[in-house]
Amino acid sequence: MANLTEQVKHNAEQALATLSEGWRELRSRAGSALTHFRQKAHESGDAAQELPALSNWAFMAADIVELKDKVVVRVEAPGLNRSDFKLEVHGGVLSVQGEKRIDRESIVDGRHFIQCAYGSFRRDVPLPCPVDADAAKATYRDGVLRIALPKIKGAEPRRLSIQVK
Numbered sequence: 783m784a785n786l787t788e789q790v791k792h793n794a795e796q797a798l799a800t801l802s803e804g805w806r807e808l809r810s811r812a813g814s815a816l817t818h819f820r821q822k823a824h825e826s827g828d829a830a831q832e833l834p835a836l837s838n839w840a841f842m843a844a845d846i847v848e849l850k851d852k853v854v855v856r857v858e859a860p861g862l863n864r865s866d867f868k869l870e871v872h873g874g875v876l877s878v879q880g881e882k883r884i885d886r887e888s889i890v891d892g893r894h895f896i897q898c899a900y901g902s903f904r905r906d907v908p909l910p911c912p913v914d915a916d917a918a919k920a921t922y923r924d925g926v927l928r929i930a931l932p933k934i935k936g937a938e939p940r941r942l943s944i945q946v947k
Contacts, residue, residue: 842878842905853931855907860925867927871915876907876929 843858857878859867868879879902886897913931920929 842903844878844905844907846907846910848910852933853909853911853913855909855929855931857905857907857927857929858925859922859927862922862925864922867920867922869918869920869929871909871913871918871931874909874912876909876931878905878907878927878929879903 845856847854847856855876859878859880861884862880862882866880866882870877870879881900881902883900884898886895888895909931912934914934915931918929918931920927922928
């Protein structure tokens with residue numbers, strides 16, 4: 783009976799290790815599709831008014847299109863202003879950072895509601911080829927941030943021939 787208990791314990795430990803490794807791999811691969819929001823402390827004059835809880839993770843959709851002479855990245859980020867964004871390119875990765883501030887007021891049935899949410903975000907987008915960050919152009923319209931990054935000359939893909947022996 784002790785041998786059976788040890789075998790079940792060993793198999794359970796192996797299954798847990800495999801499951802844990804699978805989750806780490808999934809998180810690693812999906813990391814570029816998730817955006818991390820960090821909630822900042824916001825002081826309010828009314829202590830009774832509580833801020834809604836924000837999730838720490840959310841999807842910030844991004845599309846990457848590689849054209850002949852440039853890479854275009856589109857990021858959906860509604861409700862922000864152009865000044866809310868900070869863009870950087872480091873080591874083949876475009877980093878879109880900023881701060882989201884949402885203040886909403888409404889009156890329903892004679893009651894006045896104020897909702898506020900604050901948080902910083904960062905989305906890292908791996909670029910498919912080397913780009914000239916100094917010549918990049920970004921626009922923000924209708925909740926979509928569009929970044930055009932010209933490719934560096936000579937960084938275009940080459941076709942290789944395969945020799946059969």
